[in-house]
Amino acid sequence: MVDIVEAKFVTSAPTVAAAPESDEQNEVVFMARSNVGKSSLLNALTNYKGLAKVSSTPGKTKLINYFDVTFMDRDNSNKLMAKFVDLPGFGYAKVSKSQKHDWEKNLTDYIATREQIKVFIHLIDCRHPHLDIDTQVSEFLFSNAQENQYILQIFTKIDKLNQKEQSALRREFPNALMVSSAKKRGTKKIIQVIYDLLQEEEGAHED
Numbered sequence: 001m002v003d004i005v006e007a008k009f010v011t012s013a014p015t016v017a018a019a020p021e022s023d024e025q026n027e028v029v030f031m032a033r034s035n036v037g038k039s040s041l042l043n044a045l046t047n048y049k050g051l052a053k054v055s056s057t058p059g060k061t062k063l064i065n066y067f068d069v070t071f072m073d074r075d076n077s078n079k080l081m082a083k084f085v086d087l088p089g090f091g092y093a094k095v096s097k098s099q100k101h102d103w104e105k106n107l108t109d110y111i112a113t114r115e116q117i118k119v120f121i122h123l124i125d126c127r128h129p130h131l132d133i134d135t136q137v138s139e140f141l142f143s144n145a146q147e148n149q150y151i152l153q154i155f156t157k158i159d160k161l162n163q164k165e166q167s168a169l170r171r172e173f174p175n176a177l178m179v180s181s182a183k184k185r186g187t188k189k190i191i192q193v194i195y196d197l198l199q200e201e202e203g204a205h206e207d
């Protein structure tokens, strides 16, 4: 079993150019529309209530937030360091065309230049799995991510669906994970999957 045993806020950066040095070379990027539950998930994964600020005003966060995170494999006490990167929420109602353009440009630059990124986590509200904006983000990631970068889709707020609806979603998106930060369901699995992906990547460099 893998836990996150330490998590701390490092810095906020207004642009990719201001991103901090990342010695551990493991970045996990979290992306979502505003209000999908990104902050709640970061807090639930790290078991740290105030780590990411749960937003009262949708779309308020415009900065990229960085957190240092330490994973520990309880079976062998192996530790693994990573940075969680909380990208600004996107797709909120009042965003202007030019803001949208800036965001996309920023993100394109980020993906193109930031080789430290190992995993992209795209969070989607389980009650709205087919929004255009999410489809666009998926397509964007699949066409822009590099070969060694994984894309993981996670449906949030799964406590809002009954069993039947959950099964239907699982059938439609067999590779996606599901989580409820509110009920703490699915968080352990996410931690394990991220850890395994980062381990795999480290192993690849040792060959």
Ligand code: GDP
Pocket (backbone or CB within 6 Å): 032, 033, 034, 035, 036, 037, 038, 039, 040, 041, 053, 054, 055, 056, 058, 059, 089, 156, 157, 158, 159, 160, 179, 180, 181, 182, 183
């Ligand atoms: P962010 O804008 O993506 O960072 O979203 P927040 O984490 O701030 O959450 C937005 C709203 O959704 C808040 O009112 C949260 O309490 C709520 N929320 C977040 N996660 C869950 C969840 O797992 N279940 C339910 N029912 N509500 C959630």
